[in-house]
Amino acid sequence: MFDLRFDNAYVRELPGDPLQGRNPRQVESALYSRIVPEPVLKPQLLAWSEDAAQRLGIDRTGTDPALLADLLAGNRLLSGMEPFASNYGGHQFGHWAGQLGDGRAISLGEVIGADGARWELQLKGAGRTPYSRGADGRAVLRSSLREFLCSEAMHHLGVPTTRALSLVLTGERVERDLFYDGNPAMEPGAIVCRLAPSFIRFGHFELPASRADLALLRQLLDFVIRRDFPAIDANDPQVRYARWFQDVAARTAVLMAEWMRVGFVHGVMNTDNLSVLGLTIDYGPYGWIDDFDPDWTPNITDRHGRRYRFGQQPQIGFWNLQRLALAVAPLCDDHNALNDGLQLYADRFEAMDRQHAADKLGMAQRPDDGELQADWLTLLRDAELDMTLAYRALMSFDVRTPVEAFLASPRWRDACYDEARMASQRSKAADWFMRYAKRLGEDRLSTESRQQRMQSANPYIVPRNYLAQQAIAAAESGDPGLLHDLMRALQTPYEENDLTRRFAGRRPDWARHRPGCSMLSCSS
Ligand code: AMP
Ligand code: MG
Secondary structure: OOOOEEOOHHHHHOOOOOOOOOOOOOOOOOOEEEOOOOOOOOOEEEEEOHHHHHHHOOOOOOOOHHHHHHHHHOOOOOOOOOOEEEOOEEEEOOEEEEEOOOOOEEEEEEEEOOOOOEEEEEEEOOOOOOOOOOOOOOEEHHHHHHHHHHHHHHHHHOOOEOEEEEEEEEEEEEEEOOOOOOOOEEEEEEEEEEEEOOOOEHHHHHHHHHOOOHHHHHHHHHHHHHHHOOOOOOOOHHHHHHHHHHHHHHHHHHHHHHHHHHOEEOOOOOHHHOEOOOOEOOOOOOEEOOEOOOOOOOEHHHOOOOOOOHHHHHHHHHHHHHHHHHHHHHHOOOHHHHHHHHHHHHHHHHHHHHHHHHHHHOOOOOHHHHHHHHHHHHHHHHOOEEHHHHHHHHHOOOOOOOHHHHHOOHHHHHOEOOHHHHHHOHHHHHHHHHHHHHHHHOOOOOHHHHHHHHHHHOOOOOOOHHHHHHHHHHHHOOOOHHHHHHHHHOOOOOOOOHHHHOOOOOOOHHHOOOEOOOEEOOOO
16 A cells, blocks of 8 residues: 655654654754654544655555555555654744644654655644644644645645645634634644645754753754755755855745745745745745735734735845754855855845846847836736736736727626726826837737746636635535645636636635635644
8 A cells, every 4th residue: 555665764863852742842963753643543644645646656546445545644654654743943024933843743753655755644633742832833724724734735836835734623622713813713633745846944953052062953954955955965064055046046936936936825934834945834824916015915824014015025035044054054164055055045036037127028138128027916916916816817918909908808807806096097108008009019928938938927827815715615525525626626726627717717706704714824
């Protein structure tokens, strides 16, 4: 059945916590604590990613469903598994928070998959660990479903991300105070089995650095470079460390540019939630841009400062990299190399963002296009247009049709949330489209190749907040059908077909201010 080859490098090569048990504690001089999942009452498989399973080389046909659910809930372990919770710290909302660690995620081991790649298997919601700090170590269905759905969708959108293999119900209920307003309720518990080549976060380096434990810091960095960055093979540690930081910076730049391209808002970009591999990690109160608003944040905990708002993500990526640079600086003789990494981040992000802006509008890249691109974003915001639908509508813009006719077309009007707002921007929109038509004419791209370029830069569907919320409501009442349909459609998010069309509509009015659709909390 599950014939997996484990190679548990992290626990084999790095120092662990000498103490046992789940009691909350500060874990010094160690990078993890060995801990087994806490069994759950009645696990039941709700959703499964065949694509992720194939990477691992798992074939579940013929497997007893009860056994499968037991494995994916952590009730049973396979031989070769060596479960542990990882130890890391982090800056949360701009402030150093000390030791955090995996408070409810338990890694089962590292598998060498059918694809030859390393995949760490991790159960989120698997019970208490020494890092749970008094919390229950569990996760609820709504947040687990959101992580399962969105991480797989991100993969198919081409955005670097951790993956998800399965979503199981635990058969237990979990108490959560959704809006932190003194109204706790019981909710169904769930566990996601997620996968990544590595779950190492910026905060992994910050914690030993904060304790001035340079030996541990160096051990971790050498290990991470060896295991997760094999292309960096310089003998000189100084060269290795510099290249590593620059590599992390470049990956983070790509990640930020990709989030901005597809309209994803992470919501909690604390340094403990940033992967050194540049993967989207820890899906919490994330959200997708419906009407284009760079100031929007889905996270109600962040509604005052809006630190993690959509438009600020690239700056926060930079801020987080600065924290990482400070953490590894004690190991580096030449701090200029770290500054070079930060500069590389800024340059790489800008270059990629410029490329995306051109691709999304279907134009060749030209240095004098900045104003046209900026005015488009202003129009999106001021006319309250749906980001995803407006870009796709542009694909059908024909320079030979009068602008007025285009603005009256169903494609364009589908992208409008508010007719009055659009009407107030009509002359600006008409002016912009005249300039756009002229600009397109200068490119000598055939309509087909322009559309092709636009199609691969602009998703037709994304896992909109309200869609996830509908899938949650259905799953909570016992029907995972909508989740399955969404998962299937989101395997081809750039294509317009019978599967995807069903999920392409803009956010309905009822979802505008609805919890779970436009406002999310960290409670999960
Ligand atoms: P997050 O904001 O979800 O990334 O979580 C921040 C920290 O809180 C991490 O160390 C988590 O492991 C921990 N945490 C969140 N929820 C729970 C929970 N229900 N039980 C134990 N630890 C938790
Ligand atoms: Mg986290």
